[in-house]
Amino acid sequence: MTFNEKVNILIVDDRPENLLALEAIIEREELNIIKASSGEEALRFLLKNEVAAVLLDVQMPGIDGFETAEIIKAREKTRNVPILFITANNMESEHIFTGYSMGAVDYLLKPFDSIILKAKVDAFVEIYKVNQILKKQAEELKKQRDELENSYLTLSKTTSQLRISEELSNVISETSIDSMLIIDEKGTILKANPAVEMAFGFEEAELLGKNIHLLFSEPSSLKSVKSMLEMISQAEKIQRNGKLKELMATKKDGSLFPAEIQVGKRFVQDKCIVAITIRDLTNQKQYEETITHMAYHDWLTNLPNRRNFNDEINRIIPVAKKVQEPFALLYVDMDHFKFINDSLGHLIGDSALQEMAERLMNCLREDDFVARVGGDEFNLLLPNTNRDEALEFAEVILEAFKQPFFIDRFELFITACIGISVFPFDGEDAMTLIKNADAALYRAKEQGKNMYKVYHSGMNLQSFRSFNLQNDLRKAIEQNEFFLVFQPRINIATGKVTSAEALIRWKHPSWGNIFPAEFIPLAEETGQIVEIGEWVLQEACRQNRAWQQAGLSPIRMAVNFSSQQFLQKDLVETIAQILDETGNTADLLEIEITESIVFKNEVAMTQTLKKLRELGIYLSMDDFGTGYSSLNYLRHFPVHSLKIDKSFIQDLSNNSQESIAFIQAIISLAHSLRMSVVAEGVETTEQLNVLTDLHCEEIQGYLFSPPILANEFEEFLLKNKENPHLVEEKTTEANINLHQIMRADSQGVKL
Structure with a gap:
């Protein structure tokens, strides 16, 4: 049928x-x-x-x-x-x-x-x-x-x-991936599915008639299984909340694995049948451990991450309080690491970060802790470490970074700055210690590369000032707080003003006059330098045109450019548009660049400079001799003149033969490449005489005039037109007073 x-x-x-x-x-x-x-x-x-x-x-x-x-x-x-x-x-x-x-x-x-x-x-x-x-x-x-x-x-x-x-x-389902057993109320195994052999290593024949105790021989697990059997024998029906805790199951070879057990009891024709399901939790445990590790570790370096660091510092603070021991927090940040990513790519940058993490790990002592808390930022905790020991440890880190990094085919020299705070002197909670270490790091980076600073209370005031200045920078242009001053350049042979350098100043409503050395780095850090630089160019061209319309002889106006400005894709078009809007010709604009800007990206910079020169713009290399000049590259750069840095000019007053030889070499190099030379920072007649003997074309400095306001510069031009023999002319009393006020410009950052 x-x-x-x-x-x-x-x-x-x-x-x-x-x-x-x-x-x-x-x-x-x-x-x-x-x-x-x-x-x-x-x-x-x-x-x-x-x-x-x-x-x-x-x-x-x-x-x-x-x-x-x-x-x-x-x-x-x-x-x-x-x-x-x-x-x-x-x-x-x-x-x-x-x-x-x-x-x-x-x-x-x-x-x-x-x-x-x-x-x-x-x-x-x-x-x-x-x-x-x-x-x-x-x-x-x-x-x-x-x-x-x-x-x-x-x-x-x-x-x-x-x-x-x-x-x-x-x-019992023969296809179940879980181990399934049929036992009686005493725990005797009556039947087992194939998954039992895979999980435990026992064949079904080896288990039949044996007690389930065989599979749970670990003492605490065996105790739980015995309690389970007692419950089964006493209960008519197992309640829903009859969950067993996680147990350790025993394989045939004696090894253990974590397991979860579910129990079911039924009566079939007055015969009690107990079903046991055993689930192997090994993979689940490994997965949970992996997820936990990922949550508390950095994916690239495998170091602890920021979350892990926060847990660690909050763990050791009460311990340090209890035993009355100090500990140090070191905030480590790589110098100019962004340039590696921008120029060589993120794969090289990632490899460099892994090498940095390895070197930091090699510096650690037994109980020290290091975490990667940002892109190129690392935090170190040094238990039972005082201020002096923390400084010594910072020296160890800087020493570890002196050796070059060999990444792929590149040899990289990477330095770091370190900020240090010490518990309990610089803070008794995590937030304060981190904030103060960050403030110390900021001060270290302000003073250059490969530096470390330990926190002191005055840093908070400086950080507060810097924070406010960063916010106020965003509205300084809109509220007309910036203004320009102009410093003339003199042709040594004729004594006439041939050009001027435009320099920015900031008259802050609360802090007063602020020099570029303080606010330009903040503008570069926040990205506002591009907008500020464009304002300087626009205002300098406008003022130059105004002097021409007032009947003064045309002069060339020099404007400093930052590296971020040269990263603009439409830089050449923007400059051309400003020249057109202000009515200036390209030959009356000079753009000053520094060696460091040029050598960050020689190919792209050379192309941009060639386009600017084709427009007719005059190009000069500022602060020459202070960077890492390559004579091979220099001969390809389309610049018109070199500016000798004032640090070399200052030594001429002492009749330093080394400085004279160095300046003579620069002038000879420039002339051989058909470039002119400008000496900046000229303050004495002795310096002027040496430069004249060395055939330097132009000079700029306090000997003739500090940077002055537009109306004062106009008067200077008129006097120079009437009497170009400035070598014999003394600076006026007004210029002397202004020189005293603005002498800080000689150490400032240009723009």
Whole structure:
């Protein structure tokens, strides 16, 4: 006898996409897939129809999966319908235990394996067909009871055995990835699925008849298993909250692994069956450890990250207070690391950071701690370390960075600045210590590269001032707080003013006059230097045009450019537009650049300079001799003149033969390359005489005039026109006073 009717399979899930996915996996010609989006809808269908199996989602609004299963099992008509729970990976053990106590055949965890799901459903369908055939056979036997009584009794016995076998197959799924056991109330193992051998190394034959204690020999785990068996023997039904804590399971070779256990208990024909599911948590534990490590460590260097550092400093502060020991916080920042990324790329930069982290690690003592807290920023904690020891440790770090970094095919020289604060003198909480170490780092970077500074209370005032200046810079142009001063340049041969250098000043409403040495680095740090530089260029060209319209002889106006300005893609177009708007010709504009700007990106800079020269703009290299000049590159740069730095000019007053020889070499070099020479910082007649003998073309300095306001510069031009013999002319009393006020310009930053 065969069964040819379509078989009903009921799938229950509140999410339509899950229903469609399940239907797609198990659908075949002989099946009639019934979809229900809630427990209520599923129960209404079961009132009128028979099904081979129910695929039931646990978590649903309204009646959830457990309640639905409880109602199904309570009804005589549906109590033997196989229920396959489908749930998420993070189901806790009490939920899985509850499902088995409700009569669940098995669990499938999302995302489930489609092959396993289809195999299970096929098995349920085959069992259902067998049951339906048996029902039909029973009906026929009932009609033929008299002549087939013996056959009926045999069939009843077969049906009874089939029911026991069916219940056993409901408890142990041969396709489960978890280890599953059938035990009696005393803990004797009656059956094991194939996953047991994979997890424990025991074959099923080795376990049958043995107590489950064999798999949990670790003392605390064994105690828990014994308590579980006592609970099973005493409880008629295991409650939903009967969750066991995590245990250590024992393999055949004696090794241990973390495991989670779920227990289900049922009575089948007055026989107690206890189902044990054992889940290996090894992979889950490793995954959790990996996630935790990632959360507290830097992905690039594998050092502790900022979160880890904050935990560590907050851990050691109470310890240091208790034992009354100091500790030091070192804030380390790489000097100009951004240029490595910008010029060589982030892959080289990342490799350099890894090498930096390695060198810092090699500097550490046994209990020291280092973390990467930013792009090129590292924090170090030095327990039981006073101020003097912290300074010695900073020296160790700077010494470690003296050796070059060999990255790929590049040899890099990378230095660092360090800010130091010491507990409890510089702060008794993490926030204060970090803030003060940062303030010390800021002061170290202000003083140059490869420096370290220890915090002192005056740094907070300077940091407060710098913070306010950074904010006020954003509105200084709008509120007309900037102004220009002009310093004339004199042609030695004629004594006439040939050009002038425009220099910016800031009249702050609260702090008074602020020199460029203080606010230009802040503008470069915040990126406002481009806007400020454009204002200087616009104002210098406007003022030069105003002098021309006033009838003064045209002179060339020199303007300093920063490296960030040269990074602008439309720099040449912007300069051309400003010249056009102010009515100036290109030959009356001079752009001063420093060696450091040029040699950061020789190729790009050379192209830009050539475009500016093609416009007719005069180009000069400022502070020549203070950088890392390459004569090979210099001959390719399209500059018109070199400016000798004032530091070399100052030594001429002492008749320093080395300085004279050096300046003579610069002048000879310039003349051989068809460049003129400007000496800046000329303050004495002795300096002027030497420069004259060395055939320097132009001079600039306090001997003739400090930087002065526009109206004073106009008067200077008129006097120079009337009497160009400035070598014999003394500076006026007004100039002397102005010289005293603005002498700080000689040490300032230009723009």
